[in-house]
Amino acid sequence: MTQHPRAEIDQLAEASIAALRAPSILNTQPWRWRLASSHTELWADRARRLDGIDPDGRLLLLSCGAALHHAVVALRAAGYAADVERLPDPERPDLLARIRQGTPGPADGELYRAIYRRRTDRRPFGDRRPGDAVLAELRSAAERHAVHLHVVRADQVTAFASAVAHANAVERSDDRYRADILAWTTRPRQERDGVSARSTVPTGPRTLTPRDLNLAAPATLDPGPGSDLGTVYLVLVVDAEAPAAWLAAGEALSDVWLTLTARGLAASPISEVVEVESVRTALQRLLGGVGHPAIALRVGHPAPDAAPVPVSTRRSGTDTVGLPGQP
Ligand SMILES: Cc1cc2nc3c(=O)[nH]c(=O)nc-3n(C[C@H](O)[C@H](O)[C@H](O)COP(=O)(O)O)c2cc1C
Incomplete structure (x- = not known):
């Protein structure tokens, strides 16, 4: 079944929004998403690079890689394979990935649910070692x-x-x-x-x-x-x-x-x-x-009876996701 392009764009927009929950160095959220008619683009936002901690931009790229994977997880949860071209244009190194919805496949929601439960937990963990x-x-x-x-x-x-x-x-x-x-x-x-x-x-x-x-x-x-x-x-x-x-x-x-x-x-x-x-x-x-x-x-393992870590803040889709036709 061919999907209406509008539905495809909605799916990609949702994946970009889920990706805002990705972890990033000092919660700098150093990315921008740009939606096009049949794909979404992930761009590095170098203005958010940390001059002292991250002069080479390696942690900026790690953070963007986490956002990319979050978007793929969201598409898979919606039942699409997600088709990713990484660093597609050598002339534009800040264009990190172009993502298409890809072919329909079995929906896998397990990691998607974890997106909203994941936190950076800096507390001491429990006695039991992960197996x-x-x-x-x-x-x-x-x-x-x-x-x-x-x-x-x-x-x-x-x-x-x-x-x-x-x-x-x-x-x-x-x-x-x-x-x-x-x-x-x-x-x-x-x-x-x-x-x-x-x-x-x-x-x-x-x-x-x-x-x-x-x-x-x-x-x-x-x-x-x-x-x-x-x-x-x-x-x-x-x-x-x-x-x-x-x-x-x-x-x-x-x-x-x-x-x-x-x-x-x-x-x-x-x-x-x-x-x-x-x-x-x-x-x-x-x-x-x-x-x-x-x-x-x-x-x-979190210590027994550990309270949940408070959720950390994120910028809005309006600030980070460009719609088709917008610069
Ligand atoms: C590449 C990268 C490096 C990070 N380095 C540290 C670190 O050294 N120490 C730390 O406590 N948290 C570190 N974090 C976690 C971030 O501070 C955290 O993801 C961000 O504040 C958002 O909080 P959240 O993960 O709870 O959503 C790092 C995250 C990423 C993606």
């Missing part, structure tokens, strides 16, 4: 995007924790880095972006201390009773230091994160280990020297 079966499932989710998933082994955790600590020490003494954190944790409410103190926790005693997002205002999310003893650390590893690989890593990050959410697990990214070049190289060596670390993630 091998779910970790294998997360590995498959990453490999669907040709991205390798490395589970940091028990004998590597101390070295990994010191890499995180070193990255944080380097960044704390860098004014440009501090300026990015201050700017994106104090955004005016009406901008509907940035990280709110409602979703950050005070740094407490842990195996690994992630970055302090509370330079401007104290954290207000209760860390709860979690011991963090069961937490596992994952690293997504790509084959190249290049835009196409960072985009794929973002798609893999989204696939892994939505899959673990669907299985009742929670996560928060640790990107400081790839932001500082010397730490990135040290992490690469720790992982055996094969491939390039793109991002790390802490994953665990």
